[in-house]
Amino acid sequence: MEHIEAYQKSFITYLEDFAVTKEPKNLYEPINYILRLGGKRLRPVLTLMTSEVFGETAQNAMDAALSVEVFHNFSLVHDDIMDEAPLRRGQETVHKKWDLNTGILSGDAMLILAYQLFENYEPSTFQALAKLFSKTALEVCEGQQYDIDFETRNDVTIQEYLKMIEYKTAVLVGAAMKMGAIVARASNEDQNAIYDFGRYLGIAFQLQDDYLDAFGNPETFGKQVGGDILENKKTYLYLKTLELGSESEKTNLVENMSSSSISDSNKVESVKELFNNSGASEATQNAVKNYTNKAFTVLKTLNISEDKKQLLRLFGEQLMNRRV
Secondary structure: OOOHHHHHHHHHHHHHHOOOOOOOHHHHHHHHHHHOOOOOOHHHHHHHHHHHHOOOOOHHHHHHHHHHHHHHHHHHHHHHHHHOOOEEOOEEOHHHHOOHHHHHHHHHHHHHHHHHHHHHOOHHHHHHHHHHHHHHHHHHHHHHHHHHHHOOOOOOOHHHHHHHHHHHHHHHHHHHHHHHHHHOOOOHHHHHHHHHHHHHHHHHHHHHHHHHHHHOOHHHHOOOOOHHHHOOOOOHHHHHHHHHOOHHHHHHHHHHHHOOOOOHHHHHHHHHHHHHHHOHHHHHHHHHHHHHHHHHHHHOOOOOOHHHHHHHHHHHHHHHOOOO
């Protein structure tokens, strides 16, 4: 078993060789651009790691890992268009660097390229990967639509929010791990268990992201701290404040989030204080631990050696305790 950095390095080498240099250039150059913008490469690393956990070489899972990464970046290209975002990982977004139509079309091509990568596997593996991919891709779209719907709703529940982040974020983490298990020809029971392990970790990861957006260190977080507050996003912290806070805290939260008369820094500090005083920040941290522990419970059922379980557990703990 390799360390995370080693998986990242070998995957990035494989990704570099994947560069699409076909014509027309204005279709394929944006694809190469977004794929090389960096990022943690968390999902493909999980595919490679899982394949080795179940006794297959990471090399044989490279195409499945690449498919996950291409799909993830396709979703980012289209998300950036919907959000009208100017920057992605500190660089111009595809639709800004080129234009809107190019962003849409290059994104479409990436979705097709992601499917195409499964053709490098024998038929039964291809079928299992494609079936999982189709289900996951549709759920990611559903999660994105829930997220859009929530922007104009004032009655979003905690359960609805958890479903949204499960579909928008967590199912792709679960699928990334299950793809590694499929390539390794693990049993159906182990495939489903590792999917649930990844799904629970994915929910924990997103809840931790919500927390760090408000309370993270701006030097290490990599994004503007308080960005969700400034964008009036109904995060887990926000919804928990409405659930746990006093009547005055709830009123102050709604007023602060909707106000355009206070400065950005005052708005962020006021809302963070409400998150803390209501108990929402502590509840969010507890939710991260809860979903991580759910993942660890699933881990016990896997038919793999204890040292491999420990490796997956260590990975989960690193996610739960991250500060970036």
